[in-house]
Amino acid sequence: MQFKTKVVPFTSANLHCSVKRHALLGAALATLCLVSGFVAPVSAHSTQPEVSMPQTAPHHLPHVLVLATGGTIAGKADQRSAIGYDAGGVGGKQLIDGVPGIEQLANITVEQVANIGSQNMNDAVWFALAHRIQHAFETHEADAVVVTHGTDTMEETAFFLQNVIKSKYPVVLTGAMRPSTAISADGPANMYEAVKVATSEQAQGRGVMVVLNDTIHAARWVSKTSTTDLQTFVSVNAGPIGYVDPASVRFLAPAPQASGPVFDLTRLHDNLPRVEIIYGHSNMDARQIDNAVRDGAKGIVLAGIGDGNASTEALAGLDRAVAKGVAVVRASRVGTGLVNRNVEVSDDQHGYVASYDLNPQKARILLQLLLATGVTSATQIQAAFGNGLY
Numbered sequence: 001m002q003f004k005t006k007v008v009p010f011t012s013a014n015l016h017c018s019v020k021r022h023a024l025l026g027a028a029l030a031t032l033c034l035v036s037g038f039v040a041p042v043s044a045h046s047t048q049p050e051v052s053m054p055q056t057a058p059h060h061l062p063h064v065l066v067l068a069t070g071g072t073i074a075g076k077a078d079q080r081s082a083i084g085y086d087a088g089g090v091g092g093k094q095l096i097d098g099v100p101g102i103e104q105l106a107n108i109t110v111e112q113v114a115n116i117g118s119q120n121m122n123d124a125v126w127f128a129l130a131h132r133i134q135h136a137f138e139t140h141e142a143d144a145v146v147v148t149h150g151t152d153t154m155e156e157t158a159f160f161l162q163n164v165i166k167s168k169y170p171v172v173l174t175g176a177m178r179p180s181t182a183i184s185a186d187g188p189a190n191m192y193e194a195v196k197v198a199t200s201e202q203a204q205g206r207g208v209m210v211v212l213n214d215t216i217h218a219a220r221w222v223s224k225t226s227t228t229d230l231q232t233f234v235s236v237n238a239g240p241i242g243y244v245d246p247a248s249v250r251f252l253a254p255a256p257q258a259s260g261p262v263f264d265l266t267r268l269h270d271n272l273p274r275v276e277i278i279y280g281h282s283n284m285d286a287r288q289i290d291n292a293v294r295d296g297a298k299g300i301v302l303a304g305i306g307d308g309n310a311s312t313e314a315l316a317g318l319d320r321a322v323a324k325g326v327a328v329v330r331a332s333r334v335g336t337g338l339v340n341r342n343v344e345v346s347d348d349q350h351g352y353v354a355s356y357d358l359n360p361q362k363a364r365i366l367l368q369l370l371l372a373t374g375v376t377s378a379t380q381i382q383a384a385f386g387n388g389l390y
């Protein structure tokens, strides 16, 4: 197998990652004995779980473009500490080289788009990824894309890409909870399974997915729920869309007939307006809200208490924001459950938008995309947020 690695210049710095308890265990131990496999298509009308069974000696391998961005999957142990590590120290090609059997799944090209901990993920990397992926699909250069990424903001990058990539071809984000130098590093297995899912014909039409720890999630629903567990990603309010193991890829339902709205990348001009997330708490006043408006925020997402509520003072601050033309979306800090319209807070009276199924960090991205494309009225924004039924 030939790996082609192209380093795309990028200026973001590699920063020291926060310590994770699982990083404590020195040198890599896990050697994966994974069975190679590829796909047996299942009827599009089937209501059964869709299963891809392995074949021996695949003749025509799909082309997978791997775009590496850093994160713990590319992390190396920090000599200064027994449990610390630096996210984003290992290059994308090295990651692939450490995955036995992956060459049986696909012809793989690796490009290093960034090498950062995902706490430093930013609009520049998002747009670089989006343009690269769209180009690879439009020119038939790749049948699928796998993005390696830190887990901390993976759900945000996945959701951004879901909203801007227009293609039937799958994009799979993967990462790791343990650095590549840890005993029982999970990165190699996650990488293998990400490519396995990406090359499954059943993955087509499903948009952007996150694959970690044998589980397949849709970008809209997935969220990081544990600081340390390998099973950190959960599709809250919905459940995963499938499972993957060394022998098979199983989707729980056929691909959806229609995806959500896709924003035209060319209209975004690689630029997203400023939207702040403000966290609700007891004894809350309006200072953060007023400051955000004064600082030029075009939108505010309230990570509200309960079903997206806030104190009387904070709501008065949000009303002042609305009066100045700032879009206000109510989401919740709770983590599961929907934020419905007009329950404890009258969105109709205040001119707010309810986030329904979107958590604050995803509500922020959707609001940015809407504002960037000239959608500013609460009614239009609410229509784009939908009602949580997807």
Ligand code: SIN
Residues within 6 Å of the ligand: 017, 070, 071, 072, 073, 087, 116, 117, 118, 119, 149, 150, 151, 152, 153, 175, 176, 177, 178
């Ligand atoms: C990061 O998000 O870059 C660090 C944490 C991780 O990848 O799990």
